[in-house]
Amino acid sequence: MRKPLWILTIAAASLGGYLALSQFTLPEGPGQEVVLAKCQACHDIGFVARERLSRERWDAIINEMVIRGLQVTPEERATILDYLATYLGTEPPPAPPPAQAAAPKTGAQVYANCQGCHGPQGEGNPPAFPPLKGHVENLLKAEGGRAYLLLAVLYGVQGEVQIMGQNYTGIMPGFAWLSDDELALVLNHLVAWGAPEGFKPYTPEEVKAARAKALAPEEVLKLRQGLKLP
Amino acid sequence: MEKVNRRTTLKLMGMGAALLAAGGRGLAQQTPTADQLVKGKNPKMIVLSQRPVVMETPYDLLVSNPERTPKEILYIRNNVDLPGYNTVEGANLEGWKVEVSGLVDKPFTFEAKELLSLPQHEVTMVLQCSGNGRTLYNPRPSGNPWKRGGMGNVTFRGVRLKDLLAAKGVKLGEKAFYITAHASRQGNAPEFVRSVPIHALENALLALSMNGEPLPAVHGGPVRLVFPGYFGVNNVKWVEKIEFTEGENTTTEQVPRYRVPTIPNAAIPFLPQEPGKTYPYTLQNSRPNWLVTLNSFIFAPLEGQTVEGPYVRVEGVAFNDGIVPIVSVEVSTNGGRTWHQAQLERQEKSFGWIRWRTTVYLRSGEHEIMARAWDAAGRSQPLDGNIAWNERGYEYSGVMRVKFTVA
Numbered sequence: 225m226r227k228p229l230w231i232l233t234i235a236a237a238s239l240g241g242y243l244a245l246s247q248f249t250l251p252e253g254p255g256q257e258v259v260l261a262k263c264q265a266c267h268d269i270g271f272v273a274r275e276r277l278s279r280e281r282w283d284a285i286i287n288e289m290v291i292r293g294l295q296v297t298p299e300e301r302a303t304i305l306d307y308l309a310t311y312l313g314t315e316p317p318p319a320p321p322p323a324q325a326a327a328p329k330t331g332a333q334v335y336a337n338c339q340g341c342h343g344p345q346g347e348g349n350p351p352a353f354p355p356l357k358g359h360v361e362n363l364l365k366a367e368g369g370r371a372y373l374l375l376a377v378l379y380g381v382q383g384e385v386q387i388m389g390q391n392y393t394g395i396m397p398g399f400a401w402l403s404d405d406e407l408a409l410v411l412n413h414l415v416a417w418g419a420p421e422g423f424k425p426y427t428p429e430e431v432k433a434a435r436a437k438a439l440a441p442e443e444v445l446k447l448r449q450g451l452k453l454p
Numbered sequence: 455m456e457k458v459n460r461r462t463t464l465k466l467m468g469m470g471a472a473l474l475a476a477g478g479r480g481l482a483q484q485t486p487t488a489d490q491l492v493k494g495k496n497p498k499m500i501v502l503s504q505r506p507v508v509m510e511t512p513y514d515l516l517v518s519n520p521e522r523t524p525k526e527i528l529y530i531r532n533n534v535d536l537p538g539y540n541t542v543e544g545a546n547l548e549g550w551k552v553e554v555s556g557l558v559d560k561p562f563t564f565e566a567k568e569l570l571s572l573p574q575h576e577v578t579m580v581l582q583c584s585g586n587g588r589t590l591y592n593p594r595p596s597g598n599p600w601k602r603g604g605m606g607n608v609t610f611r612g613v614r615l616k617d618l619l620a621a622k623g624v625k626l627g628e629k630a631f632y633i634t635a636h637a638s639r640q641g642n643a644p645e646f647v648r649s650v651p652i653h654a655l656e657n658a659l660l661a662l663s664m665n666g667e668p669l670p671a672v673h674g675g676p677v678r679l680v681f682p683g684y685f686g687v688n689n690v691k692w693v694e695k696i697e698f699t700e701g702e703n704t705t706t707e708q709v710p711r712y713r714v715p716t717i718p719n720a721a722i723p724f725l726p727q728e729p730g731k732t733y734p735y736t737l738q739n740s741r742p743n744w745l746v747t748l749n750s751f752i753f754a755p756l757e758g759q760t761v762e763g764p765y766v767r768v769e770g771v772a773f774n775d776g777i778v779p780i781v782s783v784e785v786s787t788n789g790g791r792t793w794h795q796a797q798l799e800r801q802e803k804s805f806g807w808i809r810w811r812t813t814v815y816l817r818s819g820e821h822e823i824m825a826r827a828w829d830a831a832g833r834s835q836p837l838d839g840n841i842a843w844n845e846r847g848y849e850y851s852g853v854m855r856v857k858f859t860v861a
Contacts, residue, residue, distance in 0.1 A: 266505075267503075267505065268504040268505045274599065277594075280732050285596060288710060383641075384642075395505070
């Protein structure tokens with residue numbers, strides 16, 4: 225095989241990979257995680273990622289979402305607006321920051337994706353969003369709970385659940401777009417709030433293996449119903 | 455091509471594996487196809503949003519069924535997803551209750567299955583999302599990027615709301631100016647409420663079936679309150695409460711969503727919003743997407759097609775709000791300088807689409823054809839649809855243009 229053809233093949237395949245990736249994720253930039261945390265609870269993120277609107281229009285849309293029940297602090301609102309107007313605006317977005325030797329993420333940083341709904345300390349926000357503190361510990365103590373927790377974070381859960389005496393019927397989105405490493409980090413971050421004796425931390429390999437299952441959120445719910453929870 | 459030796463093969467395989475590993479994140483998240491999201495839908499449907507489910511009919515599939523749009527390919531614009539309702543099969547009538555209240559002398563609740571014992575009525579109508587054609591506006595409005603496949607022609611069957619009221623001996627209050635319908639909130643679904651003017655009662659139907667089959671759950675089964683002549687959003691799915699009210703409802707689906715700007719007390723067809731700007735929607739300075747705008751669509755030839763000449767058959771459909779008949783559809787092959795009348799399938803008031811066809815004589819080469827409809831109220835379509843630009847991209851009705859080649 226000649227070299228140019230080689231390069232072309234690789235370039236085409238990389239472009240394919242890039243497109244597959246870019247279709248469903250927001251561009252990297254300050255505020256991306258707040259946008260994900262706040263918008264994903266109700267929207268398929270592709271719905272947001274494909275918009276290209278002026279700052280003024282984004283501002284009006286955030287107002288509309290507030291009418292519809294979006295909870296944001298003024299700071300979060302400003303961050304979200306800046307991000308949307310810059311990266312999903314009518315002008316081409318600024319070039320992504322040069323790939324610096326990215327400092328390894330911590331579980332707490334990845335948890336920014338969760339705290340919009342579950343609260344900074346995992347305290348939850350009933351009746352819409354269940355707490356994680358305490359609840360995760362119960363899950364991990366149950367047989368099969370360790371595997372379930374991983375699948376719930378990866379694929380999401382849909383349907384009615386009862387958690388610590390309260391009913392929740394919202395939809396938890398899946399976080400399959402996080403890397404295996406990030407998912408393992410965030411799972412271990414949750415575990416830090418309480419785990420049974422001799423708990424084995426999650427590993428990226430485990431996450432990778434779980435991806436092969438390709439479950440729907442309703443199927444994850446069925447797994448949950450099979451657990452013996454207090 | 456040179457023979458690929460073993461070493462190159464191995465290198466390529468390694469490269470492929472590396473790419474798969476890198477692309478895995480993206481590929482793992484490939485959008486599910488329409489049939490994976492909604493049981494029984496044609497997998498070729500274009501998925502615009504997975505949550506709530508929004509899918510568009512590819513234009514070639516739409517035109518391949520020019521009489522009626524089958525449930526497998528009918529577009530979906532759900533604002534609410536009821537758990538377990540993502541299927542084209544019918545939903546269970548058993549135990550489904552609907553409350554009728556507000557400005558009536560005797561409020562009541564009825565069971566959906568009671569409707570089966572009342573006289574049934576059938577209506578064929580165009581169901582169209584008010585955002586259909588949104589991508590044709592410039593600059594791009596927000597929302598699902600509909601092309602032209604956010605519509606279909608379907609036959610609903612069920613009981614007229616006014617027949618039900620008569621059967622129950624219920625009289626409307628003097629100030630019952632609007633019909634306000636609420637969708638079910640089962641499974642903690644968000645609120646969805648729409649109001650339409652009381653004159654819609656004339657044709658309002660509590661639909662139980664569509665195209666001769668039980669009303670698909672994803673399209674609002676078991677009971678959908680259908681208003682022929684009105685945009686899709688007003689036809690409330692999974693209806694559980696019907697109120698007669700003095701004013702329009704003020705929840706988000708009524709204001710600021712699903713509205714276009716107007717000048718108070720001025721009945722001009724197109725509206726003063728500067729493209730790209732926002733608008734402070736209120737009940738006074740805007741109106742809801744109610745009656746369907748007059749529109750026509752070219753079903754043949756299709757964009758980019760090559761057809762045999764010199765006699766080229768041009769056909770399509772046209773529809774309006776059903777208040778007056780469509781009186782003519784014209785076709786132009788020279789950018790709108792001259793127009794040629796097409797034959798209409800029928801000339802009567804209709805909520806369904808009316809098919810039209812004509813034959814034009816074209817020499818070989820590339821051509822652009824345009825079609826526009828006129829109705830008995832003197833309404834027609836703008837040559838430049840962008841004149842009605844609004845920030846959410848509703849109610850596009852610009853003249854359709856199709857480029858094709860004559861062999």
